[in-house]
Amino acid sequence: MEISRDLIAGLTIALGALAPALSIGRLAAAAMEALGRNPEAERGISTNLIVALAFTEAIAIYALVVALAIKFVQ
């Protein structure tokens, strides 16, 4: 029982972090490209990037919360 719980918690965060990782990479790449094309717009781009990253990261955080709940809540 205990082993399978750990396994499930690990898989939850591992699979749950996969998609946000890819999307954060894409977001950052797009922002860098935009910065390269238009360096004057740095302020706007970085603000929007941070907000978008927070949205994306939130999905990984949901997985983290669920994984922690599986692991530590009896």
Added chain:
Amino acid sequence: MRKLVVIVVAGLLVLANVVTPYKVEHVHIEMQPEVLWHIGGLGITNTLLTGVLAGLLLVVVGSLITRRLVDAPSGRSAQNIVEALFEVLYGYVNSFAGERARAFFPLIMCFFLYILLSNWLALMPGVGSIVLTSSQNGQSVTAPLFRSATSDLNATLALAVISVVASQAYGVRFRGWWKHLTRFVAIERFVVYGNDLLKGRRPSAKSLLRGLLDLFIGILEISEEITKVLSFGFRLFGNVFGGEVLLVVMAFLAPYLASLPFMGIEMLSGLIQAFIFSVLSAAFFARATTGHDDVPPREGLRTSAERI
């Protein structure tokens, strides 16, 4: 001289890592906040205690700083630092909300300061390490006296609910009851259609179809408000609690030296999360106070209502 001190301290830390008798023996992670005392039916949890203390601290520091306000504060005075902080955040809120930023800003800044203080309190020495021991059913139970308020899901969900309810209130205040309600129960086009019918004009069936579409969008808006509470709450809680778990596990795996950079990471992430929460709140407030068809208010640009 300074270099020598740094090298000696670093060397001692490395040495302490290897041969210290003071190590974390076992990791204990509790997701729920522990109840310290009972007052009537209300259990005082450690997160509630710390949350109230953080609020009191903000009130005291705020009233101390605003006691003697001057027009031109000197470079390193507390007033100047706080004003600089306010200006940075005000700039962001202004870029979302335009002239309405003044109305939103007190609440936004409140969110920011409270979350920032709570997040950083989690990193203070004594928070989480001072323990109360009490006996329950014959066994002694230990619970930390202080625990950061934002590492409690109840607190973050409460903040999220405040943010969403406030966005509704601002929507009603700036757009009126009818306009705000028809955002969620989108019957505006049907009302126009019915009016046209009553007055004997021939309404177009196209507007009826668009009305159906609006109704569907209204349902989406309702579900968005609900998911907003969840995503606000879980994002903040997950980041803070996850950060605390990370720090504990790091202190267990490699005490003293290796956990130091993670402290820095947690300080940064606490700041970013406070910023994200408040700026997202501002964005949602701005959204609630502009309709689908309105031109978003910007400085130097009149809204569509004013132009008509």
